Amino acid sequence: MTGSKILASGHYVPKDIVTNDELAEVVDTSDEWIVAHTGIKSRRVSLRGENTSDLATKAAEIALKRAGVVAEEVGFIIVTTFTPDGLAPSTAALVQRNLGAKNAWGFDLSTACAGFVFGLSTADKFMKTGSYKYGLVISAEVNSKMMDFSDRTSTVFFGDGAGAVLLGLGEEGQLVGEEMHTIGDEKVVHSGRIAPLTSLSADNYPKIDAFAQEGRSVFNEVTTKIPAHIKDFLAKQKLTLDDVDYFLLHQANLRMIENVADTLRQPMDKFVTNVEEYGNASSAGIAMAFDQLNSAVDLTKKKVLLTGFGAGFTYGSLLLSF
Template sequence: MTMGTKILAAQHYVPNTVVTNNQLAEVMETNDEWIVAHTGIKTRHFSMNGENTSDLATKAAQKTLAQANYAAKDVDLIIISTITPDAQTPATAAIVQAKLGATNAWAYDISTACAGFVFALSTADKFIKSGMYKSALVISAEVNTKMMDFTDRTAAVFFGDGAGAALLVADEQVNNIYAESLHTMGDGETIHSGRTYPITEIKTSNYPKTDAFFQEGRSVFEFATTTVPTHIQEFLTNAKLKAEDIDYFITHQANLRIIEKIAIELEQPMTKFCHNVEYYGNTSSAGIAMAFAELWNQNVDLKGKKLVLTGFGAGLSYGSILLEF
């Protein structure tokens, strides 16, 4: 019998510290009016009390398991998408596995930047539909602030910290994941973070160093507002659907102006586009996961509804996945 993938629960978590535009204006040359006009962002949450990426991921996962009344020991697989791991090794997913007490799960990270939740959902879906695994926790978690250069106002004003999680289970009668389209353009320059470099000579002063987050803002905007809408249209055509057939779109929460532009290109109302970037900022891979969790927990009947989740970011990686309930 063909196995389906059912989404059983979804939750999100953000750190307690809320940072306003005016607070950022105290440390860099910017102001609330400029940030809101160009990004739509009003506040964001910063992890400033010792919570690292694994902590945010663990709390989102705990809330998700509690919602589903599902024991951590019954989870088979944990996939975490992040570009801000606790460390290069071990995987943040391994740390989360221990914190959850998910002793029977194997765990690993993926890194496809702001497309991470879509890529991770796709990956978990394949494991479940293989028939070998009955459940998977998919978590996107980011502490972007630890990678920011706060002298770079073209990047630092956008980002916040947070995590979102979804529990996927095997089901013989229900399948929520119906179609996907994933792409990589092989661009390592437009967006990058945490670059490390090989040594040039043997000396005692050698010590690992990493670069702060960097993005070419204009190139990112053009990519997000041209390549991405075209991709969504082609994805829907291949799925024998039109934009008007979709009940909700959840795109990467890059900034509100980009989401508005995608809506215009698809000729769809903003009421169909879930967004949280105004009060969470750009949370990289966590943005879609958090927006999905918010929709999941609203008083909205998703039965019979179609959702398109579209991520795009460094790589340049982008992709969409179609959910039906």
Template sequence: MSGSKILASAHYVPRDIVTNDDLADIIDTSDEWIQVHTGIKTRHISLQGENTSDLATSAAELALHQANIKAEDIDLIIVTTFTPDGLAPSTAALVQRNLQAKKAWAYDIMTACAGFVFGLSTADKFIKSGQYKNALVIASEVNSKMMDFKDRTSTVFFGDGAGAIVMTATDEGIVKAEKMHTIGNADVVHSGRIEPLKELSVDNYPKIDAFSQQGRSVFNEVTTSIPQHIREFLEEQGLTTGSIDYYIPHQANLRLIEYIANDLGEPIEKFSTNVTKNGNTSSAGIAIGLDELRKSVDLNGKKVLLTGFGAGFTYGSVLLEF
């Protein structure tokens, strides 16, 4: 076998829908402000006790059902998440347990909102090694549990959700090219930081900080780096922006996606978007977008570019050809 293909995809979101007006009831904002600045209308929030591993398990079960294969046939489970159940065990290990995927080894990838791109790329390499046949790649986020609801500039963006794909070995692979980058920056976006001790005391207890971002800096970083990254990547493959049939970018907010489309000179109709109804679901946004695209159009013979970008600053693209 020389590559991997996607057997099936699925996504899952919590049942509770939170509107902009719902947020305006508890924080100083409005539906008009949120829509003008982000394009977001609603988001799904986990209010029924579902954690990241639960959303991931539900998405994985749906994908396995669609692929018509059993959990025990899976060799590898990768979960990409910015909001794990905890530091240990990995969220992937909990999903492996939930699915009873007894043959699979499992681990997490944490590259924030770029996670699904990194996870798909990694699973493709394991399959290409010839040692593994079937892999689950799941992007799952419960962003709501990490929010400071007094911070309206961050809270209004985010929602919860998960997307999953089943990948399997094949003669001709779907992954045609990729390019990843990391620029270490701990200040622009951060979440879950734990400070080291300053003294020994019986009162010491781990304290974790809420999600925080410098919105203007994030916007400037993305608009400066991402269109250039996409152009350079495609040029290296002998392609133009017009060669791509569909783009699935990170669902940061609709205004950023519109900016990227305009900068690339490509119609917004070529961009898969779910941010208006789901909010920013971090690494899950691209996975959900891929599932929705696969089920809405015939992708046979089409080129699809996945581009993720997030805290780190970490970003990258994977070119798929179906």
């Protein structure tokens, strides 16, 4: 059956590296605390005026170059982000302009840190219509612009970056299984909320809130739900955990990933991670990890499980078979 195939991938991160010690000069924290609780040693931060669309454009340019495809051949662009340049125009529209992809339409998709999984699933449906030769899925975040740098419970985790994949059609699709879930909850994690008016006033203007999370609740929710979700999903695919060659989980926190691996009784060398050097890049984390894996390993005849989870609470898995 004809389906979508990943032809190339790419990722881009800002040049500025912020170490834990440097962050501790701004936030009440320490390198020892951050490493012990999160495993994060540094993160990339956009300090040179690069916005989400800029990071997304550069990641997409890398993927296009590697595939030998020109932007004019791309049929659609899906950008997953919850730190867009703005509400309108979409970040995808800005990327389309930047790339010169004049024949592509695009839109943004927001499922927070689960974005790449949901974006890839959505793009697969468009590719299967047979109407498009190529499609881009880009996950990009500038989390730093949404942080309250007096809140150490959130600020220490996050970094900025972007990852992209170029999809084409293959005789056999590589996306062979998926399962998605949403549990509406605005308390555990929220960002960019805009309150409605309570009165008419000349000084009314939109005000958004900074990113905030209940860290312990997030950790407990993930380490409880995600291992059970993964086992149940694989069972529905008539597969065992041992059948999966690589696990790519949302790069939220190294300790969280280690906990999931331990619960699943799978070795950590099957879990691709970049959170140590990039921090939690929300939806971009899995996309960047996939590019790192794709660049380092021959994935022929390999099975890769992508599992994203984020604010909402939204989570899901995609199984890729190469």
